Amino acid sequence: MLSYILLDKKFLILLFIINFLGTIYGYYWYGWQLEITPAIFIPFVPDSPTASLFFTIFLLFFIFGKNIPYIEALAIVSLFKYGIWAVVMNLLSLIIGGDIGPAGYMLIASHFGMAVQGLLYAPFYKIKLRHLTVAAIVVLHNDIIDYVFGQMPIYSDLTTYMNEIGYFTFWLSIVSILLAYYLTIHRKKAAE
Secondary structure, eight states: OHHHHHHOHHHHHHHHHHHHHHHHHHHHHTHHHHHTSOGGGGGGSOHHHHHHHHHHHHHHHHHTTOOOHHHHHHHHHHHHHHHHHHHHHHHHHHHHHSOOHHHHHHHHHHHHHHHHHHHHTGGGOOOOHHHHHHHHHHHHHHHHHHHTTTOSOOOGGGGGGHHHHHHHHHHHHHHHHHHHHIIIIIHHHHHO
């Protein structure tokens, strides 16, 4: 039943539209931070919208029966990583600051949805080890840019915890890469 829904063209088009609009909103949300970001780091700052952009591109091709494994690998790893990361950061903001407002709760729900949707489409990805290796390099490189060069998303309540958040983020990247490997490459090998 789930596969039927996930493969339904109308559902895919709806999911494409939601992700397309969410990606645009995500880049808009980062606008103020991008204005103060040195130009060389701009591609590395808007993490979540870039993750949803990868998934939006995947959906566009998937609707037409095509696979693009490098984009699929980037989508599954980054959607899970940044989806879970944003949920955790907003929950920490709630614990520390006491209130995150409606926008914070919307971010929790939408980012949790990001993480889940990337995993739901794992059986349909055509990822091989080389694709996942590139995705791993990209997300780990992004961690270095964020936490060594100080370009991480700014959550004012959490700035005093940047070392701990950087450590958490690194291990979340590793978990995301391993989960993507398990759900795509490992499962396909086990099924053969």
